[in-house]
Amino acid sequence: xxxxFPTAETVNLHPPDADEVRFMSRGMVSAMAPPGGITELxxxxxxxxxxxxxxxxxxxxPEPIGPREYAExxxxxxxxxxxxxxxMMLLGALVLRPLPPVVAEQVQAFAxxxxxxxxxxxxxxxxxxxxxxxxxxxxxxxGYVADWLPEHQAALHTTTPLAExxxxxxxxxxxxxxxxxxxxxxxxxxxxxxxxxxxARGFVxxxxxxxxxxxxxxxxxxxxxxxxxxxxxxxxxxxxFIARANDDPRAFSLxxxxxxxxxxxxxRAGAGxxxxxxxxxxxxxxxxxxGDAMRRGARCEGSTDFLAIDWFELADLPLEEARxxxxxxxxxxxxxxxxxxxxxxxxxxxxxxxxxxxxxxRLEGRPYDAFGAAVG
Numbered sequence: 001x002x003x004x005f006p007t008a009e010t011v012n013l014h015p016p017d018a019d020e021v022r023f024m025s026r027g028m029v030s031a032m033a034p035p036g037g038i039t040e041l042x043x044x045x046x047x048x049x050x051x052x053x054x055x056x057x058x059x060x061x062p063e064p065i066g067p068r069e070y071a072e073x074x075x076x077x078x079x080x081x082x083x084x085x086x087x088m089m090l091l092g093a094l095v096l097r098p099l100p101p102v103v104a105e106q107v108q109a110f111a112x113x114x115x116x117x118x119x120x121x122x123x124x125x126x127x128x129x130x131x132x133x134x135x136x137x138x139x140x141x142x143g144y145v146a147d148w149l150p151e152h153q154a155a156l157h158t159t160t161p162l163a164e165x166x167x168x169x170x171x172x173x174x175x176x177x178x179x180x181x182x183x184x185x186x187x188x189x190x191x192x193x194x195x196x197x198x199x200a201r202g203f204v205x206x207x208x209x210x211x212x213x214x215x216x217x218x219x220x221x222x223x224x225x226x227x228x229x230x231x232x233x234x235x236x237x238x239x240x241f242i243a244r245a246n247d248d249p250r251a252f253s254l255x256x257x258x259x260x261x262x263x264x265x266x267x268r269a270g271a272g273x274x275x276x277x278x279x280x281x282x283x284x285x286x287x288x289x290x291g292d293a294m295r296r297g298a299r300c301e302g303s304t305d306f307l308a309i310d311w312f313e314l315a316d317l318p319l320e321e322a323r324x325x326x327x328x329x330x331x332x333x334x335x336x337x338x339x340x341x342x343x344x345x346x347x348x349x350x351x352x353x354x355x356x357x358x359x360x361x362r363l364e365g366r367p368y369d370a371f372g373a374a375v376g
Contacts, residue, residue: 016054086116093124155310162215170207194220199361212273225319237340262280346374
């Protein structure tokens, strides 16, 4: 039987202190480490996330701990806290390629003792077994979009039903007109900055041929709101931010998806548009940047599903006011030193996006403006 959850009288809702952080780290390493020991990337990931989230350094070579002892040590922690621990273990497992079946089993054992039913564990087992096609299906069946219903698309403003969450909507003149109207908003507003973001990169507005799925376009607002560029490694930051800001545990699947696309390549495609580009998390400093993005998401006011917001209702807000509305905090010095950049800085745009923006401007007969962005 799993260790019971605490009562309202016994639950510990305080941030973990240094002793508990060291204890948490023992469990995470014990669960995620392959037979040869924790890998360099796993250690960087653990260092980056735990330090950014708690301000406490992670001890290296911690003493191993078993699932039962670990769960008993977290007996006063609630289901949400325990779920985050399992998700950290799972994230550490998902950066392994190959993913040894024993690692998936270790994480499952810790989850069972903690009383956590994390649906992405099934995906990890399938990655370990090499059944990648089935794992791709299970991202949809067990993750963020598992309960997709037509009414969920209200915030997307599509005029025709979307049968699937990541479905594209390429012939929706009303939707396209709504996006195009963002160009008429005053400078410095959230919506105008999103329009600038699209024009600089040659992105096509939803509702037009060649556009991204409307649900995926929701995350473009987050790039602007949270100040993240658009190279692939920045996508890891954006989805770490989105996943951690949402208290629904299924949001973790969004982060698991981009790690499986942009680090291991277990997924060949995702979210209706993204294509595999492995090795991004392994770049120097990216683990720290992702950890800081999780910290910033966690520090937002309440629980926020950034993919479910009706952004058009906020489009005319000055960008800084929109940031204050969500309680957005600044990036850490560690993340900035590690190379985290915004969409208007050197390194905040890819060479392909720059060329696409130039070509789109030429076709529209206007001068190209990157609004400060550079390939860098």
